Amino acid sequence: MRKITVRFDKVIANQEVDFQARWGEVHGLVGENGAGKTTLMRVLYGMYTHHEGEMYIDGVKTRFTSPKDAIAKGIGMVHQHFSLVPSMTVAENVVIGKPPYKKGLIDLARSQEIVQELSETYGLKINPRARVSDLTVGLQQRVEILKALYLGAEILIMDEPTAVLTPQEILQLMDTLMNLKKKGKCIILITHKLAEVKLVTDRITVMRAGVVTAKVDTKDTDEKKIAMMMVGREVILEVNKDEFNPGDVILDAENISCCDKMGLPAVKNVSLKVHRGEVVGIAGVQGNGQSELADAISGLLPLMSGEIRVNGTRIAGKNLPLQCREAGMGHVHDDRIHVGSAGDMSIRDNFLAAVYRRPELKKGLFLDYRKADQVVEESVEKFSVKIGKIADDISSLSGGNMQKLIIAREMYLKPRLLIASQPTRGVDIGATEFIYQQIVKHRDAGNGVLLISNELSEILALSDRILVIYKGELIGELSRGEATEEKIGMLMAGIRLAEDKEGRQ
Structure with missing residues (x-):
């Protein structure tokens, strides 16, 4: 060529x-x-x-x-x-x-x-x-x-x-x-x-x-x-975080179970907590229930049993995704194409779809489009999203820029709890570095992050505690200090560690 x-x-x-x-x-x-x-x-x-x-x-x-x-x-x-x-x-x-x-x-x-x-x-x-x-x-x-x-x-x-x-x-x-x-x-x-x-x-x-x-x-x-x-510059994927000092519980999921979209059991009696000021990483081979777990916590899948509280508010009844939003949850979905965005809508409308209820974007009963456009433009610039115009279809963006736009949208809501599911999937190294920085910055500001990733290096770089999911169950927990790729890999294969067998989590 x-x-x-x-x-x-x-x-x-x-x-x-x-x-x-x-x-x-x-x-x-x-x-x-x-x-x-x-x-x-x-x-x-x-x-x-x-x-x-x-x-x-x-x-x-x-x-x-x-x-x-x-x-x-x-x-x-x-x-x-x-x-x-x-x-x-x-x-x-x-x-x-x-x-x-x-x-x-x-x-x-x-x-x-x-x-x-x-x-x-x-x-x-x-x-x-x-x-x-x-x-x-x-x-x-x-x-x-x-x-x-x-x-x-x-x-x-x-x-x-x-x-x-x-x-x-x-x-x-x-x-x-x-x-x-x-x-x-x-x-x-x-x-x-x-x-x-x-x-x-x-x-x-x-x-x-x-x-x-x-x-x-x-x-x-x-x-x-x-x-x-x-x-065009040195890329640093080593993460510098403030000292781990967890605060109050922001997410409390107790004995939750749910099915996948085919109606088959996907998550089985999972209990976990996320505190303010910590990143909890969930590691596992794709297809072991981690996607369904994120969707259940964020209200996209109904629970078969169990209970979820976000910032002390019980999530139950109708319109669960809206309840989660109002309780202070943001969700970066692992399927940015079909769930995290709407391909036939503009960059502007994809951003506003999650934030249009914010009072600062209203003019009486209606959306203040001038203010809304300003917010979108500012967020695009802040998160270094490369676009033509905000009126362009979101499908015109590369995968990394689409992901950065979705993260910019979720971060605009200042969520007290961020569910980040495969946040750097299909994203280049420069965008990965930026996304890591945003997750750590959010954690250091006293918010909780539930990180779900297939990338062990990502789990180890960002997490304060690590949970491993296998066939829909959490089969091990490791502090960042004791976690190694070998230990996590064994748990991902369904092999419980010796200390787990002795009753230590």
Whole structure:
């Protein structure tokens, strides 16, 4: 790719970008959210056609007018948010773009055979007959990869592939990428997780603000240097907190149980407390009830049993999310796309949806739009959210900027209790540093934080106490001083520590 330039109105997303990748390598494309990585790859995949510059594949000049053209040239792309049909089987999803026919009908038996053959060839074990809605996120991603391979992908673009995966699934994906590399495929890995970049890539291209700032061989650099190239300054993820001095209980959840959206038990007799001035971290492998626990505490899922008090107020009856808000709770949801925001609404309206009841935003019985716009603009600036205009759709934002906007909205309410569920999922290292600072600042101001994260490094960096959830139950508690990755990892696997067996929590 030579001198690629992409403009959206007055915004230059890519400016004269040069990018090269080789057969039989994993090439890391890294940079902060909004740096232009995904835009560049969407040009390669034929999604963006209004660009300047030239593209060459195997030395042949090429220009695509649609993804169909790119697929025909052997390019596949696995997007951050999957495009699968949940009600269909794995085999049906894989062949949906080019199904085999028999007597004028789709040949389901042959479809299953094709998927079985692909899965064995590339080491991507999966049941072709399984319904996609029953699969874990990691297996759904495997379906997307098989889909691209079935359509003949020789160049495979992976856009933030580990953003929604558990630690175990991440390791499995890394193995998959190495296997594809051994078979001569060209893998382009868009990511901001530096440990993964070091683990699996051969070369790295770094982007910042739409331009390439560095090209390096992975063996010749380290995570600290990559971070500096991405952000333009030293990045510090070590957290400096005031001395741990917990105050009164702000959240008291006692023997709570709830079901997931399928009606299956997800949280079982969980009791926990969060005090003012502390961060309580909940660690666990994704799918062990932590998302449902956060939703139950914030009123998004009904309790089957138990009781929740926020700042001394019992949360019960109707309109539970509003009760939680009025009791002083803020909630950064782990699904920012479908729950934390409304994609067809503007940045302004997404912000105001949670805060419009604030008295300072009212003019009589109505919303003071001038004041509201001022508040949104000030919050966007304070939290360094990169936007065009507040009237733009929130879907125009990168993942990290959308997350920062959601955190800005929740922090505007000055919550006495903040539920932060996967607060840095899919967020670049610069935004992660900023989010860490905001969580610690909120804790140091005497508020309580319940932090739920799949990232052990995040749990260890931010938490004062650590609880571990396994199959919907809390099976261990560790102070920050006694917590190690090894101990937490054992608990996450359902192995109780010796002191727990002796009755010590």
